[in-house]
Amino acid sequence: MAKLIHIDMDCFFAAVEMRDHPQWRDIPLAIGGSAERRGVIATCNYPARKYGIHSAMSTAQALKRCPHLKLVKGRMARYVEESRRIREIFSRYTDQIEPLSLDEAYLDVTDSDLFHGSATLIAEDIRRAIVEETGLTASAGVAPCKFVAKIASDMNKPDGLFTVTPEQLDGFVSALELRAIPGVGKVTWEKLQGMGLFTCADVRAYPFDKLVRRFGKFGLALWQRAHGQDERRVNATRQRKSVGAEVTLPEDVHSFEQCWEVVETLYGKLHQRLQSCQENLAIQSQGIKIKFADFVQTTAEHRQHRLDKEAFVPLLHQALSRQQGRGIRLVGVSVALPTEADSQQLNLALPSLECRSA
Secondary structure (H helix, E strand, O other), rough: OOOOOEEEEHHHHHHHHHHHHHHHHHOOOEOOOOOOOOEEEEEEEEEHHOOOOOOOOOOHHHHHHHOOEEEEEEOOOHHHHHHHHHHHHHHHHOOOOEEEEEEEEEOOOOOOOOOHOOOOHHHHHHHOOOHHHHHOEEEEEOOOOOHHHHHHHHEEEEEOOOOOOOOHHHHHHHHHHHHOOOOOOOHHHHHHHHHHOOOOHHOOOOOHHHHHHHHHHHHHHHHHHHOOOOOOOOOOOOOOOOEEEEEEEEEEEOOHHHHHHHHHHHHHHHHHHHHHHHHOOOOOEEEEEEEEEOOOOEEEEEEEEOOOOOHHHHHHHHHHOOOOOOOOEEEEEEEEOOOHHHHEEEEHHHHOOOOOOO
């Protein structure tokens, strides 16, 4: 059975700032845009979270909750640099690494002989190396499959470790609240509760066909996760074809202005993820994804060669033209990366660029 580790840095951007500016270590701190420009919070530290501040919240609302919040614009180049240092640490333990973003990754240590093959001890040593060499902390989850490892990494945050052994897998998953499963946001959680579904054990006892009729493909995925099924492997060799960022909103929104606030937050994440997988911002196209309250999804895409936040404006208008009065539960932004042929053509058109996909 697989031995997978999910490493998740603790409030990564904010942690870098607190390390570099010790005077900010114990005060509420957030990375985000200014309230005057309708900015939003990208991330915040744990003292700020005690005030109910979270990512994707408007900066204005965050300052209402915590007037003395220290707001920092952010230094993406610095975060990318730290992410590369952390990834180098990962490489000492395995070459089976699947980065998800600057601050998290899956590692497959199934075939490792380190620490007598103990994934838990490997994860603990990775966490030790990170804190000793970077001054930052990470949380880790160890499990036989991806989605459980990701959930486990959140169990003892911050600066914690949680292991789910193969023998514990069925019982652990059965007792999970459904809102802990990735993809189950507030709106879906409320719908599931209305159906009398609170835990994975409840889903196991629920008719499969009814679940799929209600939620479509997501119903199938939910049924599989409730049974502890996740056959996805850590993929360290796949050529990345796209980069994206999306968020399931805590409450449905309805207007262009509300959606645009979310897009502005996601743009920062998209930018840093793109920057982490290639040395420039060359792309093939960029797109918007909207999922409505009834789980119907729509997308809008436009071909272009450089990431441009303002190009998302007409794409968002295009996607929302299909709204038909429905609320919006998820917003996503993405870019398609150039293929090898696209890169060669782009190099001819833009000789100053070195186009390379990771």
